[in-house]
Amino acid sequence: MPDLRVLVIGATGVFGSRLAELAAREPRIALTLAARDRKKLETLAARLGGLPVRALDRKRLVAPDLAGFDVVIDAAGPFQASAPTVIEAAVAAGVHYVDLADGRAFVAAIGRHDADARAAGVSVTTGASSIPALSHAAIDTLTDGWRRIDRIRIGIFPGNRAPRGLAVVQAILSYVGHPARVWREARWTNVPGWGMTHRWTVPGVGTRWASVCDTPEQDLLVQRYRPQESAEFFAGMELSILHLGLALLAFPVRRGWIASLGPAARPLLAMAKWLLPFGSDVGAMDIVIDGRDAGDKPREARWTLRADGNRGPYVPTLAALAMLRRFRDGRPPAPGARACTGLLTLAEWDADFERLGITTHRV
Structure with missing residues (x-):
């Protein structure tokens, strides 16, 4: 050929x-x-x-x-x-x-x-x-034969030393502080982009910050898997100063004082690059699913990816x-x-x- x-x-x-x-x-x-x-x-x-x-x-x-x-x-x-x-x-x-x-x-x-x-x-x-190619392939494997899916939680957590480009920063800033439509408690609801901030423990990696992202996953998970209760996608920055700092910067957008953080993409990227020596080179992806198997018994499944060395x-x-x-x-x-x-x-x-x-x- x-x-x-x-x-x-x-x-x-x-x-x-x-x-x-x-x-x-x-x-x-x-x-x-x-x-x-x-x-x-x-x-x-x-x-x-x-x-x-x-x-x-x-x-x-x-x-x-x-x-x-x-x-x-x-x-x-x-x-x-x-x-x-x-x-x-x-x-x-x-x-x-x-x-x-x-x-x-x-x-x-x-x-x-x-x-x-x-x-x-x-x-x-x-x-x-x-997302959605790898996440859905993992979910298909984890839930093969299940009767139904109740909850899906996906988190992606890059290591702080991982390289980052302007396009990635612009993509994140496009939704920070703006309403993000998510499937929670069996209904669609709006939450602030980069809100719902909490700590997430990734097996074999450790605890990272996590905040909700506005991505295609929210729609595609619901369309493909029909979860009864929730389908949520989060991401997190390893350093608290970056993750929580971005959550703080979202406040003026949430209040309507500014339209977007987009114009700040270059200075925020420069700050992130200045902090590259800190943190680790370990990235992770974590998927947690609850539902019921073919025998209608409650099941929980989890798939975790770990990428060391900035891979x-x-x-x-x-x-x-x-x-x-x-x-x-x-x-x-x-x-x-x-x-x-x-x-x-x-x-x-x-x-x-x-x-x-x-x-x-x-x-």
Whole structure:
């Protein structure tokens, strides 16, 4: 079979560069790196063995920019304020599309591209990342055979020394202090973004701060698993000064004194980078589920991921890597547009976890 021709947009970012690093090692994948900064692209391409590069702005991408590729992966961001420019260009060019989107509205709107994608004979897959792709694969495994699910709690906790980029900070600040719609006590309710702050003990890792995030998970967990009581997603910064400081900064947004913390993204990123020497390089993901098994007995299941040595930023890229393998091996998703739920099995992460030294534990 011929090589799979892949364009990675946002290749110089925190996640895009790691995806490029892993995909470049895969047989029969011909990778091209794309981003706005050609100098950074050329530096990354040289490090990965001399890959071809394209200087592209995803906001101005058009179909001819994708000519000659089989798959385009959008690893840029933030998706919270993104227009579907790359999706539309991919469909028009007849190129399969995958992204790492974590923007709630962006992912929720994916269905509007379904008819055009079907007509073009291509697949459009959003959210090929830690959520919902990995989280749902883990939940599917944990609850196999269960009669029902009552409560789902998911937490992601990066180590403080993990690299962070501007797009990630902008994504977080887009919802801090704004109402976040969550499924709690068997009904939809609004809570403040980065509110519900509490301590979360992760097995084998320790206790971290956790606050509610406004992500696609809140909608997708309810749609897919129909939890009777709650479905909640949290994230936490390891250092109290950063986590609680952000909760304090949310107050003017909550009161309506300012519209958003978005303009503070660069200074807050600079502060976070100044504090990089502190804390640890251990990241974690924790999923806790309550429900009833096939015999209607109460059950609790838990799946925990631990990533040492700043390997945490690789985790959001592994679903997209698994999707590339499927395309390469002639097992693409059916034409149409969808979120990356139920497309991958948890076993498809195993070899990459082992290779990267990432451990998981199931109870």
